[in-house]
Amino acid sequence: MSARELIVLGSASMAPTRHRAHNSYALRWDDQLIFFDPGEGTQRGCAVTGVSIAKATAVCITHFHGDHCLGLPGVIQRRSHENNASERPGGLDPLPVFYPADGEEYFDRLHHSTIFDDDSKLEKRPVPAAGIQGQLGEFTLRAEVLEHRDTTFGYRLEEPDGWSADADRLAAAGVQGEDVGVLLDQGWIDTPNGRVTADEVTVPKRGQSMAFVMDTMPCEGALELARDVDLLVCESTFLHAELELAREHKHMTARQAAELATEAGARRVVLGHFSARYPTNDVFGQEASRFHDDVIVAEDGATVPVPHR
Template identity: 50%
Template sequence: MSMRELVVLGTASQAPTRQRNHNGYVLRWDDEVILFDPGEGSQRQLLHTTVTATDLTRICVTHFHGDHCLGLPGTIQRLSLDRVPHPVAVHFPAGGAEYFARLRHATSFYETAELLVEPIEADGQQVALRCGTLEARRLRHPIETYGYRLVEPDGHRMLPEKLAAYGITGPAVGELIRVGHLDVDGRRVTRAEVSVPRPGQRFAFVMDTGLCDGVYALAEHADLLVIESTFLESEAALAAEVGHLTAAQAARVATESGVRRLVLTHFSQRYPDPRLFHDEARTHFDGELIIAEDLSTVQLPPRRVASNE
């Protein structure tokens, strides 16, 4: 049975608080388990969830500011300690390769895990996965930064009553899906006659950035958008100066991009009350809104219904 959900390890920004650990987010998407931006303490936070280091198949780092990457050394060493039996791919901005090398070998350890080091070298770079495509987009921050989105290709949902009307059962259904048509009793039945389109799902991950084209490209039609909202609108000028978003900006991006479920995170320590982010975002976004909390789990929403269904 496939599982698609986000497990939140930490939601703080530059400085952790008593309630919020540094960043860390795990996306379970079928057979992919992707760790995004492992900040300091991520390895320990995993112990409070049902995710283990052995489950991880991929690590994605948006940029090399400490709150987004200082958990890398412990996480990488844990992969070797647990003798993870499969390769684990690691993606990060290519310009930060030296930082990654330092973090990877920050201390002495016996390396047994196989890391596939695959830096992001260009805006729009794509990585083919079994479940879809992982795409990176350049963001606007003082250092090289990329956001990520996972896009599942569109497919088809077969209609049992239509299949039954043509007497198509068993392995013939699989052949019809694969080939696109099937000859039955001298008549060619096309896939379109017995199915409806099934839009693929989309997940987007947007961390430290000011407003830019990359933000909108990542958020476009996302079923689940995880996006930073470091500041409130009262400090919009500061947010722009340091390359961050406000809750209002993040919410407007979600509305303009057709996002279904919005998760706000990466909160400045100056705001002890998370309800402030909710109240500000709600005035600009009327969809499903979640203010992320450490060690919470967020499900991807049910699939979109095809427009011609």
């Protein structure tokens, strides 16, 4: 299996700081490279982390507040430049961009915000309602409505369930080395002791999943997205001491993000979207770690692996 990891390109809400660029994330998932909420500074974040915009396979935008989309023009124009320079026959593949359908005018403004030679090959995928939005390779992308001040969708990426070889069963059947690959590829193999089928030596393996929840109060949509995921990326704009402020602006606290992860059964939660009122990030981890046992605080430039099953 190829690398499955989250790259933090930015972790700030509303206003960038000296140490945080606008909220922005890239997810490497086998042959997919998905950008979530590319805020201002996304190109810079890609340069720092070595993420190639030309290799993007999808962009998912939760809503059209600036800290979640002001980096989109740069992503589009950089991709267009890369496509013009590409030596691949036909250039780059089309890039699907998912966003709330009622924000079409904002998407178009961002797309055409400056003069450039547009060869970006965008594939507009407006999201009209909750539900399955399509396939990204073999993975399913689903959206749920979140509770924020304007129309906001969270996203969930799901891998189909599969099978994995069981070492004890393989040993008992006398299958080893290169024969294991042959067995799994064709579904059977003949051994000195007789024919062995894949069904005899494999066990069900649950597919992995990831959820992206920004911006929202705790709500049913967030819970559904986060249910039993391996990796939950969740907003935690405030600390719980500012709970009333969080409610007023329809955001979450670090404690609420951790409680959501625990209630949903998420294995690992990455906190992000931090208010500039907090000069350091460690306070978010200190609060959230009392309510979930695998909390990671987003730091610009960091890479977070998706937990293995």
